[in-house]
Amino acid sequence: KNEVEQSPQNLTAQEGEFITINCSYSVGISALHWLQQHPGGGIVSLFMLSSGKKKHGRLIATINIQEKHSSLHITASHPRDSAVYICAPNSGGSNYKLTFGKGTLLTVNP
Amino acid sequence: DVKVTQSSRYLVKRTGEKVFLECVQDMDHENMFWYRQDPGLGLRLIYFSYDVKMKEKGDIPEGYSVSREKKERFSLILESASTNQTSMYLCASTSSYEQYFGPGTRLTVT
Numbered sequence: 505k506n507e508v509e510q511s512p513q514n515l516t517a518q519e520g521e522f523i524t525i526n527c528s529y530s531v532g533i534s535a536l537h538w539l540q541q542h543p544g545g546g547i548v549s550l551f552m553l554s555s556g557k558k559k560h561g562r563l564i565a566t567i568n569i570q571e572k573h574s575s576l577h578i579t580a581s582h583p584r585d586s587a588v589y590i591c592a593p594n595s596g597g598s599n600y601k602l603t604f605g606k607g608t609l610l611t612v613n614p
Numbered sequence: 615d616v617k618v619t620q621s622s623r624y625l626v627k628r629t630g631e632k633v634f635l636e637c638v639q640d641m642d643h644e645n646m647f648w649y650r651q652d653p654g655l656g657l658r659l660i661y662f663s664y665d666v667k668m669k670e671k672g673d674i675p676e677g678y679s680v681s682r683e684k685k686e687r688f689s690l691i692l693e694s695a696s697t698n699q700t701s702m703y704l705c706a707s708t709s710s711y712e713q714y715f716g717p718g719t720r721l722t723v724t
Contacts, residue, residue: 537712539713547704549712549713549714590656592657600645600710604657606654
């Protein structure tokens with residue numbers, strides 16, 4: 505079973521700060537997802553990546569497959585970025601079964 | 615726009631009742647999933663289905679069953695609801711690139 509560790513568990517930042525959330529996993533994977541869940545809201549997929557780096561607006565996700573590590577960065581953070589961010593590696597196979605980290609609760613204060 | 619819909623946002627049931635949670639997706643995805651989400655435990659996979667009438671147990675299948683008679687619909691059944699099944703239930707379907715989540719059903723068993 506793939507063990508997934510996210511850090512930090514909780515993160516409080518001031519608006520404008522650069523944010524980094526880390527994810528480590530124990531088993532080799534084919535791809536990794538970053539998900540976002542706003543308080544009381546549904547879960548949205550932010551990225552799926554299998555190598556290198558992806559950028560979407562102020563969000564950047566990186567992955568190092570050999571080191572079994574991924575990071576999610578938020579540049580110029582904003583209060584609307586306040587949410588839980590969840591790392592979810594896909595261990596492979598055609599059924600796309602994910603294992604989930606417990607999430608990082610990000611609060612961005614104005 | 616991919617849509618995953620769930621039959622109820624909130625549900626209150628009594629101990630011992632049989633409970634049906636319905637999930638429908640409109641993107642012809644083969645893979646569908648049922649998760650529960652609990653504070654401190656994150657998302658855990660209950661069951662998934664990779665085709666019509668095909669299903670596999672996830673990490674916590676005890677007390678649950680599923681049905682997939684049509685490709686677009688995946689149902690979760692609580693045969694005899696218990697208080698420890700009070701939780702947020704999330705359905706998801708997946709293409710090869712993203713997981714699409716439904717809005718969730720908050721089930722309370724009293």
